[in-house]
Amino acid sequence: MFADRAKIYVRSGKGGDGHVSFRHEKFVPAGGPDGGDGGRGGDVIFTVDEGLNTLIDFRNSRKYKAGDGEPGGKKNCRGKDGKDIILKVPPGTVIKEAETGQVIVDMSGDNRQVVLLKGGRGGSGNQHYATSTMQAPMYAQPGRPAKELSLLLELKVIADVGLVGLPNVGKSTFLARVTNAKPKIANYHFTTLNPNLGVVDLDDTKGFVIADIPGLIEGASQGVGLGYEFLRHIERTKVIIHIVDAAGTEGRDPVEDIRAINRELEAYNPEIAWRPQVIAANKIDVIYDREESAISAIREEFETRGIPVYPISAVSGEGVRELLYQVSRMLEEVGEEITVFEPEYNAETAFTQEQEAFTVQYDEANDEYVVEGPKVEKMLGYTNLDSEKGFTFFQGFLKSTGILQQLEKLGIEDGDTVRMYGHSFDYYK
Secondary structure: OOEEEEEEEOOOOOOOOOOOOOEEEEOOOOOOOOOOOOOOOOOEEEEOOOOOOOOOHHHHOOEOOOOOOOOOOOOOOOOOOOOOEEEEEEEEEEEEEEOOOOOOEEEOOOOOOOEEOOOOOOOOOOOHHHHOOOOOOOOOOOOOOOOOOEEEEEEEOOOOEEOOOOOOOOOOHHHHOOOOOOOOOOOOOOOOOOOOOEEEOOOOOEEEEEEEEOOOOOOOHHOOOHHHHHHHHHHOOOEEEEEOOOOOOOOOOOHHHHHHHHHHHHOOOOHHOOEEEOOOOOOOHOOOHHHHOOHHHHHHHHHHHOEEEEEEOOOOOOHHHHHHHHHHHHHHHOOOOOOOOOOOOOOHHHHHHHHHEEEEEOOOOOOEEEEEEEHHHHHHHOOOOOOOHHHHHHHHHHHHHOOHHHHHHHHOOOOOOEEEEOEEEEOOO
């Protein structure tokens, strides 16, 4: 089975918590703090594996978690770092944020490996909080939390040239003749199930990669059949070979067949429809009177628009060589650059914004102001509010984040109560 889409869940490792402990040794009755730091959480890493060509493994297993960092220990012992998780994907895999569909990274071109989610930083042990006025700190910093995302993986085949056309027009036969690919060839009204890739080698010029995109049917751009599932593979191609049954062996009008496929390309992505295209008028080996055949109508309709038409026979090989050299010339005009989809979603920035967000509201029923937010909760978790230094530090945090400013905008006055996750404070300016 060919799998070109998969939805998965990934989570980086949580940072290990810092440790609270004190030296207890013989002849050292008042040992200082010696709590160690927590280990770093593992990263979620994606890397390209040239040996893969499907996403089938991600359909069998959908949840991937990096290792958590270990907590710190006594005697300044640092916790072990969590193990990274490395996910291997085929070249051409586009990684998107599942909810919005925005591109996080395209594993193409120079993007061979990327750290998608960084593990949480380990918390500091209580040894870091000793001062001249606080020689026995009873608190340590918790590790930073893990980060998690639901991802949509889409494989968009990387090929220089894409073959398009209705089913049974001879695309698989053409690919088998001009490349080293060995596609299954049969008279299917519904299409090959996976894009077959092959390399075209030409004398005195550079070769290219060609992909047999499965036969399209009308309505493919609206998701009819498997059309939508495979139209995405055309997105990277630089030149399109449009193969048509010029002999009309199934009773269809070749000119209308070409129009139908071009309508589907236009509906799916207008930018693709404007890519350089060449028409391969196939099956001339079964045309007895070529002067009176549909080839003239095809040329009259499309060559006037700048689309070259080449009569060929994928079975006998007639006209194929001339077509391939035309495609090679078109590729030279387009250039070498691979289509790489630009990032639209920055996972690290999104998490930072989420963690720094806070709300300040007035609770009329309890006559108090309520402050909530992930960063506020974490700050309360590792700040010793019983110490003068710790409380001063926390006040500075409220001011720097704009929380005090928001309270003042809501009309807070001296003596009013502020509640934060089980802690209540009296406000004084």
